[in-house]
Amino acid sequence: xxxxxxxxxxxxxxxxxxxxxxxxxxxxxxxxxxxxxxxxxxxxxxxxxxxxxxxxxxxxxxxxxxxxxxxxxxxxxxxxxxxxxxxxxxxxxxxxxxxxxxxxxxxxxxxxxxxxxxxxxxxxxxxxxxxxxxxxxxxxxxxxxxxxxxxxxxxxxxxxxxxxxxxxxxxxxxxxxxxxxxxxxxxxxxxxxxxxxxxxxxxxxxxxxxxxxxxxxxxxxxxxxxxxxxxxxxxxxxxxxxxxxxxxxxxxxxxxxxxxxxxxxxxxxxxxxxxxxxxxxxxxxxxxxxxxxxxxxxxxxxxxxxxxxxxxxxxxxxxxxxxxxxxxxxxxxxxxxxxxxxxxxxxxxxxxxxxxxxxxxxxxxxxxxxxxxxxxxxxxxxxxxxxxxxxxxxxxxxxxxxxxxxxxxxxxxxxxxxxxxxxxxxxxxxxxxxxxxxxxxxxxxxxxxxxxxxxxxxxxxxxxxxxxxxxxxxxxxxxxxxxxxxxxxxxxxxxxxxxxxxxxxxxxxxxxxxxxxxxxxxxxxxxxxxxxxxxxxxxxxxxxxxxxxxxxxxxxxxxxxxxxxxxxxxxxxxxxxxxxxxxxxxxxxxxxxxxxxxxxxxxxxxxxxxxxxxxxxxxxxxxxxxxxxxxxxxxxxxxxxxxxxxxx
Amino acid sequence: xxxxxxxxxxxxxxxxxxxxxxxxxxxxxxxxxxxxxxxxxxxxxxxxxxxxxxxxxxxxxxxxxxxxxxxxxxxxxxxxxxxxxxxxxxxxxxxxxxxxxxxxxxxxxxxxxxxxxxxxxxxxxxxxxxxxxxxxxxxxxxxxxxxxxxxxxxxxxxxxxxxxxxxxxxxxxxxxxxxxxxxxxxxxxxxxxxxxxxxxxxxxxxxxxxxxxxxxxxxxxxxxxxxxxxxxxxxxxxxxxxxxxxxxxxxxxxxxxxxxxxxxxxxxxxxxxxxxxxxxxxxxxxxxxxxxxxxxxxxxxxxxxxxxxxxxxxxxxxxxxxxxxxxxxxxx
Numbered sequence: 001x002x003x004x005x006x007x008x009x010x011x012x013x014x015x016x017x018x019x020x021x022x023x024x025x026x027x028x029x030x031x032x033x034x035x036x037x038x039x040x041x042x043x044x045x046x047x048x049x050x051x052x053x054x055x056x057x058x059x060x061x062x063x064x065x066x067x068x069x070x071x072x073x074x075x076x077x078x079x080x081x082x083x084x085x086x087x088x089x090x091x092x093x094x095x096x097x098x099x100x101x102x103x104x105x106x107x108x109x110x111x112x113x114x115x116x117x118x119x120x121x122x123x124x125x126x127x128x129x130x131x132x133x134x135x136x137x138x139x140x141x142x143x144x145x146x147x148x149x150x151x152x153x154x155x156x157x158x159x160x161x162x163x164x165x166x167x168x169x170x171x172x173x174x175x176x177x178x179x180x181x182x183x184x185x186x187x188x189x190x191x192x193x194x195x196x197x198x199x200x201x202x203x204x205x206x207x208x209x210x211x212x213x214x215x216x217x218x219x220x221x222x223x224x225x226x227x228x229x230x231x232x233x234x235x236x237x238x239x240x241x242x243x244x245x246x247x248x249x250x251x252x253x254x255x256x257x258x259x260x261x262x263x264x265x266x267x268x269x270x271x272x273x274x275x276x277x278x279x280x281x282x283x284x285x286x287x288x289x290x291x292x293x294x295x296x297x298x299x300x301x302x303x304x305x306x307x308x309x310x311x312x313x314x315x316x317x318x319x320x321x322x323x324x325x326x327x328x329x330x331x332x333x334x335x336x337x338x339x340x341x342x343x344x345x346x347x348x349x350x351x352x353x354x355x356x357x358x359x360x361x362x363x364x365x366x367x368x369x370x371x372x373x374x375x376x377x378x379x380x381x382x383x384x385x386x387x388x389x390x391x392x393x394x395x396x397x398x399x400x401x402x403x404x405x406x407x408x409x410x411x412x413x414x415x416x417x418x419x420x421x422x423x424x425x426x427x428x429x430x431x432x433x434x435x436x437x438x439x440x441x442x443x444x445x446x447x448x449x450x451x452x453x454x455x456x457x458x459x460x461x462x463x464x465x466x467x468x469x470x471x472x473x474x475x476x477x478x479x480x481x482x483x484x485x486x487x488x489x490x491x492x493x494x495x496x497x498x499x500x501x502x503x504x505x506x507x508x509x510x511x512x513x514x515x516x517x518x519x520x521x522x523x524x525x526x527x528x529x530x531x532x533x534x535x536x537x538x539x540x541x542x543x544x545x546x547x548x549x550x551x552x553x554x555x556x557x558x559x560x561x562x563x564x565x566x567x568x569x570x571x572x573x574x575x576x577x578x579x580x581x582x583x584x585x586x587x588x589x590x591x592x593x594x595x596x597x598x599x600x601x602x603x604x605x606x607x608x609x610x611x612x613x614x615x616x617x618x619x620x621x622x623x624x625x626x627x628x629x630x631x632x633x634x635x636x637x638x639x640x641x642x643x644x645x646x647x648x
Numbered sequence: 649x650x651x652x653x654x655x656x657x658x659x660x661x662x663x664x665x666x667x668x669x670x671x672x673x674x675x676x677x678x679x680x681x682x683x684x685x686x687x688x689x690x691x692x693x694x695x696x697x698x699x700x701x702x703x704x705x706x707x708x709x710x711x712x713x714x715x716x717x718x719x720x721x722x723x724x725x726x727x728x729x730x731x732x733x734x735x736x737x738x739x740x741x742x743x744x745x746x747x748x749x750x751x752x753x754x755x756x757x758x759x760x761x762x763x764x765x766x767x768x769x770x771x772x773x774x775x776x777x778x779x780x781x782x783x784x785x786x787x788x789x790x791x792x793x794x795x796x797x798x799x800x801x802x803x804x805x806x807x808x809x810x811x812x813x814x815x816x817x818x819x820x821x822x823x824x825x826x827x828x829x830x831x832x833x834x835x836x837x838x839x840x841x842x843x844x845x846x847x848x849x850x851x852x853x854x855x856x857x858x859x860x861x862x863x864x865x866x867x868x869x870x871x872x873x874x875x876x877x878x879x880x881x882x883x884x885x886x887x888x889x890x891x892x893x894x895x896x897x898x899x900x901x902x903x904x905x906x907x908x909x910x911x912x913x914x915x916x917x918x919x920x921x922x923x924x925x926x927x928x929x930x931x932x933x934x935x936x937x938x939x940x941x942x943x944x945x946x947x948x949x950x951x952x953x954x955x956x957x958x959x960x961x962x963x964x965x966x967x968x969x970x971x972x973x974x975x976x977x978x979x980x
C-alpha cells in the first residue's frame with residue numbers, strides 16, 4: 001500500500017478521469033425508481049430515510065404530547081377521557097423512546113460514522129437496509145394501531161400484572177410487546193454494524209487515540225445496545241407475549257411467577273436506554289464545540305474515558321426506578337451511590353467543553369447555540385437527577401410530575417438540543433445546502449423558552465403532590481395555573497418545531513450552496529463533496545492526527561490501491577488502523593426488504609395467533625435463502641456490469 | 649436564579665387541600681423536606697457557578713478574539729487546573745450529599761419504636777381497602793379510602809394488592825410505597841399535627857389511576873379512640889319503613905353482589921365496605937364529597953364520574969333510589 005500525497009480532488013468536477021468514471025460505474029445504484037428505493041444499500045440513503053422516519057415519529061409523538069397538555073390545561077377537562085389519555089401517554093413514551101430517540105441517534109451514526117472514519121460504507125450494508133425496514137414496519141404498526149384505537153395503554157414500561165392477560169384483555173399490549181421487538185432488532189442490527197465499522201474500517205492512521213469523539217460516543221452506545229436491548233426483547237417477546245398469547249406464567253404470582261421480575265428486566269434495559277440516547281448527544285456537542293471554537297476539545301483522553309465510565313455505570317442504576325418496591329436498604333444504597341457517581345463523568349465533560357470554549361474562538365452559529373443551550377438546560381436535569389438518586393427524596397417525588405420535569409430536562413436537554421445542533425452542523429453535508437441561520441436562531445430561542453416554560457413548573461407540581469399519568473385532577477388541588485402555564489409552553493415548543501420544519505424544507509429547496517466544508521470542520525466528513533458521492537471518498541484518506549483537516553496543510557494524504565472497477569473498501573486493524581485487507585462491498589438487493597416483511601408478518605401475526613411463528617419461520621427461511629443464495633460467479637470474476645457487458 | 653426564586657415564591661403559597669411534600673406534618677416527611685431544601689440550595693449554587701463559568705468563558709473568548717490577543721502562554725495548565733478543580737468540587741459535593749442522604753435513609757427506614765398502630769391497606773382498581781386488625785374478632789373492622797390515625801403515635805401500614813400494582817403516597821406524611829400482588833410491604837409514618845391529609849395512587853394502575861385517592865385523618869388520641877369504637881360496631885338495623893325499604897333494595901339488588909355491610913347478610917368484598925359509609929368524607933375513592941346528591945349520581949351512573957370503574961350503572965325506581973339513599977346515609 002503506498003501513501004501518496006495528493007490534493008483532495010472533489011468528484012464531479014468538469015474534468016473526469018478514468019478512475020472517477022470507474023468509481024461512478026461500480027458504485028452507482030443498480031436500479032432506479034421504486035425498485036431502486038426498495039433495494040438501496042448505500043448507508044447515506046438508508047440513514048437519511050431512517051432519520052426522516054424517526055423524525056416523523058417524533059412529530060406524531062409530539063402531537064400526542066400536545067393533546068395531553070391540552071387535556072391537563074384545566075382541571076376536570078373533558079377533551080379526552082381516561083381510555084384515550086392512557087393511549088396518548090403510552091404511545092408518546094413508546095414512540096419517543098423506541099421509535100425516535102434511540103433510532104435517530106443510531107441513524108445519524110450510520111450516516112456519519114463511515115464519513116468520519118474515512119471509509120466507503122458501513123460494514124454490513126444489506127443488514128443496514130434490513131434494520132431500516134424492520135424499524136419502519138414497527139413504527140407504522142404502532143401508529144396504525146393507535147389511530148385505530150387499539151394503541152397500547154399500559155405505559156411505555158407496561159408493568160405486569162396491569163399489562164398481563166387478566167388486566168389488559170384485547171390486543172393493545174400485544175401491539176406494544178411486538179413493537180418493542182421490532183425496534184430492538186433494528187437497534188441491535190445498527191449497533192453491530194457500527195461496532196464492526198469503527199473497529200475494522202477506519203482510515204489508515206486513525207489509531208484509537210485519533211478517533212473523533214463523536215465516533216467514540218456512538219461506539220460506546222453501540223456496545224450498550226448490545227448488552228441492554230436483549231433484556232427487554234426477551235422480556236417483552238418471550239415472556240410478556242407468551243404470558244398473553246400461550247398462557248405461560250412468567251409474571252403470574254399465583255403460579256410461581258413474579259411481577260417484579262418484569263421490572264428488573266425492563267429497567268435493566270430501560271435505564272441504560274437513557275444513556276443510549278444521551279451519549280450520542282454528548283458526541284454531537286463535542287463535534288459542535290470543536291468545529292465552532294476552531295480548537296480540539298480539551299482533555300481528549302478524559303472525554304473518552306468519561307464516555308466509557310458513563311456506559312459502564314449506566315448499567316448499575318436500574319433499581320433507582322424501583323425504590324418503592326421491596327429492595328433491601330443496602331441494595332438501595334448501592335444504587336444511590338451509582339446514581340450519584342454517574343454525575344461525575346458527565347460533569348467532567350461539561351467542564352472540558354467550557355474550557356474549550358474559553359480557549360477557543362467561538363462562533364455563535366445556531367449549532368453552537370444549541371450546544372450551549374444543551375448545557376444550560378441539561379444541567380438542571382442533571383442536578384435534579386442527583387437529588388432523586390436519594391432514596392428518601394425519590395420516594396416523595398417518584399412517579400410525580402417532578403420526575404416528568406426531570407427527565408424531560410435530561411432528554412430534551414441532552415438529546416434533542418444536541419440533535420438540533422447536529423442538524424445545523426451536518427445538514428449542509430447531507431443536502432449540500434445550508435440551513436437558514438435567521439430561522440435557526442428563531443428556532444433555537446423559541447425551543448429554549450418553550451422547554452423551560454413547559455417543564456420547569458412541573459417540578460413544583462410534583463412536589464405539590466401531582467402524580468404522573470393522570471388524565472385529570474380536581475380543581476381544589478390547586479394545580480390548574482401551573483398546568484396552564486406548561487400547556488402554553490408546549491405551544492411555544494410546537495411553534496419552534498414548525499419554524500424548524502419550514503427551515504428544513506426551504507433550505508433543502510433553495511438554501512445557500514454549502515460546498516464541501518462550509519464550517520472549516522476538523523474531521524474527515526468535510527473532506528468530500530456535499531452531498532457525498534456513493535463511494536464517499538475518491539481515495540481513502542490517511543489520518544495523521546485527531547483533527548486531520550486542520551493539520552493537513554491544504555493536502556490530505558490518501559491511500560491508493562483499491563480497485564475501482566468493483567465496490568471495494570479497505571479493512572484496517574483494530575488498534576492502529578494499519579491497512580490489513582481489501583473487502584468487496586455488496587450490491588443492491590431486494591432480500592433485506594423481503595426478510596423484513598417476513599419479520600413483520602411474523603410479529604404482527606403473533607398478536608393474533610401463535611401459528612404466525614410457524615408461517616413466519618417458513619417465510620423467513622425463504623427470505624434468508626434468497627439473501628444468502630450463491631450468485632454463481634467467483635468474487636474475483638465479479639466485475640461491474642458495464643465491463644461485463646463490454647466483455648460480452 | 650430567577651427560576652429558583654419563582655420556585656420559592658410558588659411553593660410558599662398554600663393549597664386548600666393538603667397534598668404536598670413541602671408541607672410536612674410528620675417526622676418522615678419533614679426529614680425529606682429538609683433534605684430537599686438542602687439539595688435545592690446546593691444545586692442552585694452549583695448551577696449558577698457552572699452556567700456562570702460557561703457564559704464567562706464564551707464572553708472572554710469573544711473579547712479576546714476581538715482584541716486579537718493570543719491565549720495566555722500557560723493556558724493548558726490553567727485549563728487543566730480549572731477542570732480538575734471543577735471535578736474535585738463535584739466529587740466533594742456529591743460525597744456530602746450521599747452521606748447526608750444515607751443518614752436520612754438510616755433514620756427513616758428502621759421500624760419505629762414505641763407502640764405503633766398497625767393498619768392493613770389493600771389496593772384495588774381503583775380504591776383502597778383499609779383493615780384495622782385486632783386480637784379479638786370483634787375488634788377488627790374494614791373500611792375504605794379513609795385512614796384514621798392518632799396524632800403523635802407511629803403508624804405502620806402493611807401493604808398489598810389484590811389486582812395490579814398500586815402505590816400509596818400521602819406526601820405530607822411520608823414517601824410512597826408500592827402495593828404489589830403477592831408481596832407485603834410496610835411503610836410507617838407519624839402525624840404530628842391533627843389534620844386531613846390527602847393522598848393518591850402513584851403507580852399507574854389503569855383507567856382510573858387519576859381518581860384513586862384517599863385521606864388520612866389525623867386526630868387527637870381521644871377522638872381517634874371514639875372513632876375506633878364507633879367503627880367496630882356493626883351497622884344499626886333500620887328503624888323506619890324508608891330505611892327498611894332501603895336495606896331491602898340494597899340486599900335484593902345488585903349492590904349486595906360487591907359490597908358488605910356488617911350486621912346484614914351483605915358480605916362481599918369486591919367493592920368497598922359500606923358499614924359506616926355515611927361517616928366517610930368522600931365517595932368514589934376521594935373523587936366526590938359525600939353528599940346525598942353525589943351519592944345518588946354515583947349509584948345511578950358511576951361511569952359518568954369515573955369512566956371505566958368496575959361499578960356498573962344502576963337503574964332504580966325513583967322511590968327505591970330515595971329509600972336506598974336514606975338507608976346508606978343512616979350508616980354512620
